[in-house]
Amino acid sequence: MSTDAFTVLAEPTRRRILDALRAADRSVNELVDGLGVSQPAVSKHLRVLREAGFVSCRVAARQRIYRLDPGPLRAVDCWLDPYRELWSQHLDALEQHLDSQEQ
Template sequence: MTVDAFAVLAEPSRRRILDRLRRTESSVGELVDALGMSQPAVSKHLRVLRDAGLVTCRTAAQRRIYRVDTAPLRAVDDWLEPYRSMWTTHLDALERHLDSQE
């Protein structure tokens, strides 16, 4: 949580892991197969994601099942908000313009 979500998301492999987990929670081994990375690499990325609160983990026998937690993403979304309104405002202006042309 003390960790910067932006910095964590800067790594493409981690975004791929999240994109995979977003569809189905999965074990480390499943991620290894799906993403074609080494098991230590996946485990390390999961560690970073976990420290940032972006994923949570439950134990099922010898396997760890990971799933996404969106909480830290809201901080990212919040930062993005004012910028988003910049382009939606412009879009609105564009729409008004187009409407006025009809």
């Protein structure tokens, strides 16, 4: 992957594209219609997502159909895991504190 996953995900339109592809594979035109973004902009973002491994595409007749590839998202999820554990510990401590205040 040539681009850092967090750099790719920092762009709101790219996140919206990933959200749309989470529901179903889509053509560029379906993404344009659903997102209300110009075709050149969607194509530019899809290229970045494809180069970073977040999406793949296949040709069907005269259309390119894009599909979400969860691999890079798994890497982000793994990176976030220790932070989830940290938050869980803090939330458990907060819960204990609040429970002690009720008594």
